[in-house]
Amino acid sequence: MQYITFNNNHTMPQMGLGVFRVENNDTAKEAVKHAIIKGYRSIDAALIYENEEMVGRGIQEGIAAAGIQRSDLFITSKLWLTHYGKDQVITGYETSLNNLGLDYLDLYLMHWPGTDNTLMIDTWHGMETLYNEGKVKNIGVSNFEIKHLESLKAHASIKPVINQVEFHPYLTQQSLRDYLTTEGIQMESWSPLMNAEILTDDTIQTIADEIGKTPAQVVIRWNIEHGVVTIPKSVTPHRIEENINVFNFSLTSDQIARIDALNEDKRIGPDPLTFNG
Ligand SMILES: NC(=O)c1ccc[n+]([C@@H]2O[C@H](COP(=O)([O-])OP(=O)(O)OC[C@H]3O[C@@H](n4cnc5c(N)ncnc54)[C@H](OP(=O)(O)O)[C@@H]3O)[C@@H](O)[C@H]2O)c1
Structure with missing residues (x-):
């Protein structure tokens, strides 16, 4: 596994497992456990995915099966908008910890900026308190545009x-x-496979044929080449294995440029400037 280094000198695995749209049952548990056995060290959870309990069970079983320690893993969860506001952050955090059966998270994110700038800043101050009190190893954000980050910069101490x-x-x-x-803020990609839509793109398939890799491996490797942290989701054992098998080859600068040229500024998720839960 390859690691990136944050602006506070802590590190994070560059690749992890996403668990959005996975039911809170054995599917979640087995996917997480299988991933850990196969070498994943990072899991991307969230309160709103409503599966933290079984993700947490998968973490415990994965630790036992792989013969590793909790400290070998990097676990992320995210604060949902229902818990925004400085004093609510701790409740959101403790709910996720309790659901997951953990006593700390490696990374806690504000899931969306929301449309209320004052509330966004106030919530970040709650995140800072969590960090300053040593309850969480790292704090970050999700779905923040430049304007949100500029606003944080003007008001944040962390x-x-x-x-x-x-x-x-x-x-x-x-x-x-x-x-x-x-x-100096690390970028992390969600829906790196565009929820599987990108895997049928002609250019991606051509490059996959050129180098004898799968379309998913090409796209995940393209994330790695760009220095982005990536968290493709799969509950399918052979795909979980396929997706992490991206550290023994590279893309040429020409292949990276051909993939970059596919950009259409096309979102499959909500617009962060207007989404409010
Ligand atoms: N912060 C946010 O607002 C936000 C929003 C969305 C997602 N996320 C995070 O990002 C993670 C990834 O995004 P995502 O789940 O939306 O989509 P994704 O990872 O882009 O795509 C997942 C889909 O691709 C399929 N797939 C995975 N590997 C494959 C392979 N090797 N070959 C063929 N198909 C493959 C999966 O199928 P199977 O599972 O059936 O194998 C699933 O249908 C999420 O799980 C979540 O943790 C965060």
């Missing part, structure tokens, strides 16, 4: 370590990526 946003070959987020690089 910079987010990461911004998790929609990113795939049809939404390459060049200006946001440039901004994050300048600010």
Whole structure:
């Protein structure tokens, strides 16, 4: 596994498992357990996915089966908008910890900026308190645009370590990526496979044929080449294995440029400027 380093010098695995739209039953437990056995060290959970209990069971069983420690894993969850406001953050955090059966998270994210700037800032102050009190290892944001990050910058005492946003070959987020690089904030991609839609793209399939890899491996490797943290979701054992098998090959600069050129600024998720839960 390859790791990236945050602006606070902590590290995070560059690839992990997403668990959105996975039912809170054995499917979630087995996917997480299988991933850990196969070498995943990062799991991307969220309160709103309503599956933290079984994700947590998968974490415990995965730790036992792989013979590793909790500290070998990097577990993320996210604060939902129902718990926004400085004093609510701790309740959201403790609910996720309780659901997951953990006593700390490696990363806690504000899931969306929301449309109320004052509430967004106030909530970030609650995140800062969690961090300052040592309850969480790292704090970050998700779905923040430059305008949200500029607003945080004006009011925050702690910079987010990461911004998790929609990113795939049809939404390459060049200006946001440039901004994050300048600010020292790590970029993380959600729906890196565009919820499987990108896997049938002609260019992706051609490059996959050229190098003898699958379309999913090409797209995940393209994330890695761009220095982005990526969390493809799968509940299918052979795909879980396929998706992490991206650290023994690389793409040429020409192949990266051909994938970059697919950008259409096309979102499959909500617009962060208007979404409010
Ligand atoms: N912060 C946010 O607002 C936000 C929003 C959306 C997502 N996320 C996070 O990002 C994670 C990933 O995004 P996502 O779940 O939306 O979509 P995704 O990872 O882009 O795509 C998942 C889909 O691709 C399929 N798939 C996975 N690997 C494959 C492979 N090797 N070959 C063929 N198909 C494959 C999966 O099928 P099977 O599972 O059936 O194998 C599933 O249908 C989420 O799970 C969540 O953790 C965050």
